[in-house]
Amino acid sequence: MKKMLAFCLTIAAAVSFSACGGYGGSSASTEASKTASTAAEEGSTETDASSSAASEDPYPDLDHYTMKFANWFGEDHPQNQALTKLAADVEEKSGGHLKIELYPNSQLGSEDVYIDSIREGTVEMACHGTMMAEYCPGINVAECPFLFDSWEHAQATLGGEIGQEITKDLPEKGGVRCLAWTANGFRVVSSSKQTQSVEDLVGQRIRIPTTPLYVKTFSALGVNPVSMTLSETYTAMETNVVDGQDNPYATDRASAFYEVQKYILETNHMFSPVEWCINEAYYQNLPDELKEVLSSCVKDAADYEWQLAIESEQEDKKFLQEQGMTVTECTDDMRKQMIDKVTAGGVYDWLYGEYPGTEQLADEIRNYQKS
Numbered sequence: 001m002k003k004m005l006a007f008c009l010t011i012a013a014a015v016s017f018s019a020c021g022g023y024g025g026s027s028a029s030t031e032a033s034k035t036a037s038t039a040a041e042e043g044s045t046e047t048d049a050s051s052s053a054a055s056e057d058p059y060p061d062l063d064h065y066t067m068k069f070a071n072w073f074g075e076d077h078p079q080n081q082a083l084t085k086l087a088a089d090v091e092e093k094s095g096g097h098l099k100i101e102l103y104p105n106s107q108l109g110s111e112d113v114y115i116d117s118i119r120e121g122t123v124e125m126a127c128h129g130t131m132m133a134e135y136c137p138g139i140n141v142a143e144c145p146f147l148f149d150s151w152e153h154a155q156a157t158l159g160g161e162i163g164q165e166i167t168k169d170l171p172e173k174g175g176v177r178c179l180a181w182t183a184n185g186f187r188v189v190s191s192s193k194q195t196q197s198v199e200d201l202v203g204q205r206i207r208i209p210t211t212p213l214y215v216k217t218f219s220a221l222g223v224n225p226v227s228m229t230l231s232e233t234y235t236a237m238e239t240n241v242v243d244g245q246d247n248p249y250a251t252d253r254a255s256a257f258y259e260v261q262k263y264i265l266e267t268n269h270m271f272s273p274v275e276w277c278i279n280e281a282y283y284q285n286l287p288d289e290l291k292e293v294l295s296s297c298v299k300d301a302a303d304y305e306w307q308l309a310i311e312s313e314q315e316d317k318k319f320l321q322e323q324g325m326t327v328t329e330c331t332d333d334m335r336k337q338m339i340d341k342v343t344a345g346g347v348y349d350w351l352y353g354e355y356p357g358t359e360q361l362a363d364e365i366r367n368y369q370k371s
Helices: 002-020 028-056 078-093 111-120 130-134 137-143 151-158 161-167 170-174 212-220 230-238 249-254 280-285 288-322 332-344 347-354 358-368
Strands: 065-070 098-103 125-128 176-186 188-191 205-208 224-227 244-247 263-266 271-279 326-329
Touching: 065 111, 078 098, 078 176, 078 288, 098 288, 111 125, 111 130, 111 271, 130 137, 130 170, 137 161, 137 212, 137 271, 137 347, 137 358, 151 161, 151 176, 151 271, 151 288, 151 358, 161 176, 161 358, 170 176, 176 249, 176 280, 176 288, 188 249, 205 212, 205 230, 212 224, 212 332, 212 347, 230 244, 249 288, 271 280, 271 288, 288 326, 332 347, 347 358
Parallel strands: 065 098, 065 125, 205 224, 205 244, 263 326
Antiparallel strands: 125 271, 176 271, 188 244, 188 263
């Protein structure tokens, strides 16, 4: 009997141990096992997250760089739409090691002011027009009157080898590097006075950029040119200091010039490019990996800007007409009248004489699409 009782107790203990040993029971042993398992899983998750975070940084050994990018365009202008893309792409592809802060609407001064800033390195990047011709004379050829026949002509030449040739000496002589040629667009003339023919331009006070080539060109057309920065232009027209101004459609829209102007003569007298530049010393100080990121992102954003500028021209023109502006398209005869006036006024002779090498560059551009 005692042997039988001992055997039964042994069997019961074995069953009890088996039930508590991890087959779904609710004992302290089971909970301890669950806790250990959970801790192991959480530890594994934390390790994976840490490993993933480390792998997301493509350049863990590089420093971080932040660049200020100055420009004079309105925030809705194709330039700033493309620059917004550039800033986002650069930060993403560099893993946050390279950032661009945008300063539109002349927040860091007008172009003539921040030219000095970028050369001195207090501003790292900026949009520039032909004002850089002081240090790189060939740049002036880009706004030679009636040089380009189409958007495609401008993009193919300025965005290719000819554009590179024009700016090749800029790092040495100007202290800045041109990363890309982009577009402002073909310029038209707006006015508060009736302006529907070449003759209507004669005697009008038209605001122009502060560059000699514009003064020569508009003087030859019989205009009284008034040089001032873009940021001053709206008020000058509103207060009748000037009758009108010249700019591409995109700028007329983004700057709300339709509020103080009634007429547009679609002269397309010049094509205005925009160079995206960077301080040369700053650029050389960037690690090669970040230079490659910047170069790749700039190319994509510049192509995007050309696309936006081309697509927006007709949209902007329609918008301005919907705001009540009267747009007159120039005929071939009107274009010939303007070219004859500019030629007779000695504009081309002055340009080629004042800026050596521009005549050859102009010929290369004119003949490009014929080859």
